Amino acid sequence: MSQVDRNRxxxxxxxxxPDQRLTGSIIVVALVSAVSGLLYGYDTGIISxxxxxxxxxxxxxxxxxxxxxxxxLVGAVIGALTCSRLAERRGRxxxxxxxxxxxxxxxxxxxxxxxxxxxxxxxxxxGFAVGGATQTAPVYVAELAPTAYRGRLVLFFQIAIGVGIVxxxxxxxxxxxxxxxxxxxxxLPAAVMFALMLRLPESPRxxxxxxxxxxxxxxxxxxxxPDGDLxxxxxxxxxxxxxxxxxDTRGWSGLRAAWVRPALLVGCGLAIFTxxxxxxxxxxxxxxxxxDNGFSDSTALRVSVALGLTxxxxxxxxxxxxxxxxxxxxxxxxxxxxALALLVLGWFFVxxxxxxxxxxxxxxxxxxxxxxTAGGIQLMGWLTGSEIYPLATRAAGAAAQxxxxxxxxxxxxxxxxxxxxxxxxxxxxxxxALFNILAFVFLYRRMPELTxxxxxxxxxxxxxxxxxxxxxxxx
Numbered sequence: 001m002s003q004v005d006r007n008r009x010x011x012x013x014x015x016x017x018p019d020q021r022l023t024g025s026i027i028v029v030a031l032v033s034a035v036s037g038l039l040y041g042y043d044t045g046i047i048s049x050x051x052x053x054x055x056x057x058x059x060x061x062x063x064x065x066x067x068x069x070x071x072x073l074v075g076a077v078i079g080a081l082t083c084s085r086l087a088e089r090r091g092r093x094x095x096x097x098x099x100x101x102x103x104x105x106x107x108x109x110x111x112x113x114x115x116x117x118x119x120x121x122x123x124x125x126x127g128f129a130v131g132g133a134t135q136t137a138p139v140y141v142a143e144l145a146p147t148a149y150r151g152r153l154v155l156f157f158q159i160a161i162g163v164g165i166v167x168x169x170x171x172x173x174x175x176x177x178x179x180x181x182x183x184x185x186x187x188l189p190a191a192v193m194f195a196l197m198l199r200l201p202e203s204p205r206x207x208x209x210x211x212x213x214x215x216x217x218x219x220x221x222x223x224x225x226p227d228g229d230l231x232x233x234x235x236x237x238x239x240x241x242x243x244x245x246x247x248d249t250r251g252w253s254g255l256r257a258a259w260v261r262p263a264l265l266v267g268c269g270l271a272i273f274t275x276x277x278x279x280x281x282x283x284x285x286x287x288x289x290x291x292d293n294g295f296s297d298s299t300a301l302r303v304s305v306a307l308g309l310t311x312x313x314x315x316x317x318x319x320x321x322x323x324x325x326x327x328x329x330x331x332x333x334x335x336x337x338x339a340l341a342l343l344v345l346g347w348f349f350v351x352x353x354x355x356x357x358x359x360x361x362x363x364x365x366x367x368x369x370x371x372x373t374a375g376g377i378q379l380m381g382w383l384t385g386s387e388i389y390p391l392a393t394r395a396a397g398a399a400a401q402x403x404x405x406x407x408x409x410x411x412x413x414x415x416x417x418x419x420x421x422x423x424x425x426x427x428x429x430x431x432x433a434l435f436n437i438l439a440f441v442f443l444y445r446r447m448p449e450l451t452x453x454x455x456x457x458x459x460x461x462x463x464x465x466x467x468x469x470x471x472x473x474x475x
Contacts, residue, residue, distance in 0.1 A: 023223055023224060023225055025200070025201075025222050025223040026144065026145060026146070026149075026153065026223050028196060028199060028200060029140070029141055029144050029145070029153070029200055029223065030141060030145075030153045030156040031156070031196060032096065032137070032140075032193055032196045032197055032200065033137040033138065033140065033141045033153075033154070033156055033157040033160070034156040034157060034159070034160035034163075035160065035189050035190075035192055035193040035196070036096070036099070036103075036133035036134075036137045036157065036160075036193055037133075037137070037156070037157035037158060037159070037160030037161045037163075037164065038160040038161070038163050038164040038167075038189055039103055039129070039130070039133065039164065039186055039189055039190055039193070040130050040133060040134060040160075040161050040164060041160065041161035041162060041163060041164020041165040041166075041167075041168065042164035042165070042167055042168045042185075042186050042189075043072060043107070043123075043126055043130060043164070043183075043186055044072060044073075044130065044164075044165075044168075044283070045164060045165040045167075045168030045169060045172075045283055045308065046168040046171065046172065046182055046183055046186075047068065047069050047072070047123075048168070048169065048172060048283065048286065048287055048304055050172060050179040050182055050183065051065050051068070051069065051287075052172075052287060052291075052301075053178070053179040054068065054116075054119070054179055057179070058115065058116045058119075060116055062417045062418075064116050065417070066413060066414050066415075066416075066417055066418070067116070067120055067414070068116060068119055068120050068123065069413050070410050070413040070414045071119075071120040071121070071123040071124045071127065072123040072124065072126055072127035072130060073127060073406050073409045073410040073413055074124055074127060074410055075123065075124040075125060075126060075127020075128045075129075075130070075131060076127040076128070076130045076131030076134070076402070076406040076409070077127075077131060077402075077403050077406040077407050077410065078124075078127070078128055078131065079099075079102075079127060079128035079129060079130060079131030079132035079133075079135070080131035080132065080134065080135040080399050080402035080403045080406060081131075081399050081403050082128070082132065083095050083098075083099065083131070083132030083135050083136050083399070084135055084136075084395045084396050084398065084399025084400075084402075085251075085395075085399075086098065086132075087135070087136050087139070087206075087395040088251055088395045088396065091202045091203065091206050091207075091210075092136055092139060092140040092143070092202065092203045092206055092395075093140070093197065093200060093201065093202040093203070094202075095132065095136050096133070096136055096137060096140060096193075096197050097194060097197050097198070098132075099129050099132045099133050099136065099193075100129075100190055100191070100193045100194030100197060101194065102125065102126075102128055102129040102132070103126070103129040103133075103186070103187075103190035103193065103194075104187050104190045104191055104194070105125065106122055106123070106125035106126030106127075106128070106129055107126060107183065107184060107186045107187040107190060108184065108187055109121075109122035109125060109126075110122035110123050110126055110183050110184075111180045111181070111183045111184030111187075112180070112184075129190075131402060131403075131406055134157075134402050134405075134406075135385075135395075135398050135399045135402040136395075136398075137157055138154050138157050138383065138385060138386035138398070139203075139385070139386045139394055139395060139398050140203055141153050141154050141156070141157065141386065142154050142386035142387050142455065143203040143204070143205040143206065143386075143394075143455070144201075144203060144204070144219075144223050146224075147452075147453075147454045147455075148323075149323075150387065150455075152319055152322070152323055154383050154386050154387070155315075155318070155319045155322065155379060155383055156319075158315055158319075158378065158379055158383065159312070159315045159316060159319055161315075162308070162311045162312035162314075162315040162316075162374065163312055165283060165308045165311055165312070166305070166308040166309055166311070166312050168182075168308070169301070169304040169305045169307070169308035170305055170308070171185075172287075172301055172304065201218070201219035201222045201223065202215070202219055203219070204216040204217070204219040204220040204234075204237065205237055205240075205241075205391055205455075207219055208234070208237050208238055208241050209241050209391060209392065213234075213238070216234065216237070217230060217234055220233065220234065236454070236456050237456070239456070240391055240455075240456045240459060241391065243459075243463070245392075251392070251393065251395075251396050252393075252396045252400075254390070254392055254393035254396065255393050255396055255397060255400060257393075259462060259463055259465060260389070260390060260393055260397075260462065262446075262462065262467040262468075263388045263389050263390075263397065263462055263467065264389075264397060264400065265446065266384070266388060266446050266447050266448075266467075267384055267385055267388050267389065267397060267398075267400070267401040267404075268400060268401050268404040269442055269443075269446065270377075270380055270381060270384055270401075270443065270447065271381050271385070271401045271402070271404040271405035271408070272404050272405065272408045273377065273435065273436075273438070273439035273442065273443070274377050274378055274380070274381040274405060275405055275408040275409045275412060276408060276412075276432065276435035276436075276438075276439065277338060277373050277377055277378070277432070277435065277436055277439065278338075278342055278369070278373070278429070278432035278433075278435070278436070279370075279373050279374070279378055280409050280412055280413065281412060281416055281428075281432065282307060282366065282369070282370060283307075283311075286300065286303060286304050286307060286366070287300040287301055287303075287304055290303060294354075294355075295359070299359070303363055303366065306363065306367060307366060307367065307370045310367050310370040310371050310374065311370055311374040312374075313371075314370065314371045314372075314373075314374035314375030315374050315375060315378070315379065317375050318330065318374070318375040318376070318379045319379075322379060322451070323451055323452075326449050326451040327379075327380055327383065327384070327447075327449060327450055327451050328443070328447050328448065328449040328450075328451075328469065329449065330375075330376055330379070331376050331377050331379075331380055331443055331447070332440060332443060332444060333376070334372040334373070334375060334376025334377065335372075335376060335377060335436055335437075335439055335440040335443070336436075336440060337368070337372040338369055338372040338373045338376065338377070338436045339433045339434075339436035339437050339440070340433075341365050341366075341368045341369035341372065342369060342429045342430070342432050342433035342436065343429075343430060343433045344365050345362070345365050345366065345369065345426070345429040346425075346426040346427065346428075346429035346430040346433065347426065348361070348362055348365070348426065349424065349425040349426030349429065350424065350426030350427065350430075351426075354425075377439065377443075381401070381405055384401075384450065385397065385398040385401040385402065386398060387450060387455055387458060388450065388458065390459045390462060390463070391455070391459065416428070419431075444469075445469075446468075446469070447469065448461070448467060448468065448469045448471060448472040449469065449472045450472070453472070
């Protein structure tokens with residue numbers, strides 16, 4: 001066959017319809033979400049290296065170190081729950097503006113703290129912004145994004161967390177920047193986030209639910225291609241809004257409805273297992289764990305940088321493939337390898353194979369764990385919270401999911417070092433390996449494949465009592 005014939009018979013890829021194309025405004029929306037994710041990653045990750053300096057400056061022990069690390073997480077629980085109500089009453093846009101202000105205030109206060117009590121309180125305030133952002137930003141992006149790009153755009157938030165962690169670990173490993181300056185640097189991107197939000201519209205789905213149909217059309221028009229037909233999408237949104245009102249499921253009370261519970265179970269269960277996977281143990285305490293087991297400070301901090309880079313690269317790979325591979329499939333493919341890596345890590349420490357000669361193997365196993373976890377289950381926590389719940393309960397559902405995630409994170413952060421001292425480092429790794437196995441079983445049985453389904457279509461499945469994995473198998 002000639003080249004001409006081959007070209008004639010080759011499949012022709014048609015461009016996406018105008019209403020499914022990316023626009024400059026949608027990119028800015030994703031950028032705002034990314035900045036909030038970067039702040040989350042940086043503000044939580046910077047404490048890993050900073051604790052080595054803070055411990056010396058304030059002459060504190062492991063108990064205070066756990067309190068300082070966990071205070072931002074307690075604030076995140078409060079922020080997630082509070083901002084869900086604000087997002088319902090005042091809109092997603094106004095809530096994100098407030099979060100930007102709190103980010104700046106909390107960052108400045110933490111950087112100027114004269115003692116561990118003030119530092120913990122300041123990080124509590126900062127945590128309010130972190131929790132509010134993790135609850136509000138993904139929902140905001142999901143409600144503005146075209147269906148074809150929703151997964152990737154929402155995951156800009158998750159990718160930015162990795163960028164923030166990498167920056168934080170590099171700053172910490174340099175050991176040349178004082179911890180006060182390192183913490184205070186986050187005020188700049190927080191101000192950028194606030195400035196960008198001033199240019200963006202409110203969520204059209206929230207506006208439609210509040211009865212502002214004309215404003216909903218205007219908001220949607222600002223983020224869609226000029227040649228796109230908004231009527232079909234707006235009709236689908238309005239039908240969804242009417243169905244929600246007839247079903248009488250709104251806000252937090254709506255989460256108690258029998259038909260919403262499957263989404264709540266999957267969402268909160270997934271959120272809890274993202275933390276029980278062991279990711280925060282590695283992000284927060286790798287330098288402390290390694291130095292406590294005989295590693296030098298410089299080696300421990302360099303390992304943190306390697307893990308931060310691995311986190312980011314794995315998330316970028318996940319971002320590239322998630323809408324083709326699928327949320328459920330990607331999670332189930334990676335979880336067994338995460339569990340295996342933790343089992344091997346535990347074996348190193350339990351059997352005494354944790355000396356200098358084994359450093360390359362320990363680091364390689366840590367990197368492998370980070371790659372499979374960051375490129376798998378860690379992608380799903382915030383993404384599913386933005387798309388799994390009905391419109392009228394979406395903010396409340398995302399808040400419940402965020403609170404579950406942050407609450408689990410608080411418990412882990414407050415108890416991890418003490419747990420290691422009680423049962424041993426290797427045994428602690430084995431405990432988290434078991435959590436990964438339990439996560440696989442739970443998600444295999446409960447988590448449907450949401451990839452390729454519009455928010456309204458997901459809600460139809462939920463309302464019809466068809467929310468098991470098999471119900472989404474055939475599209």
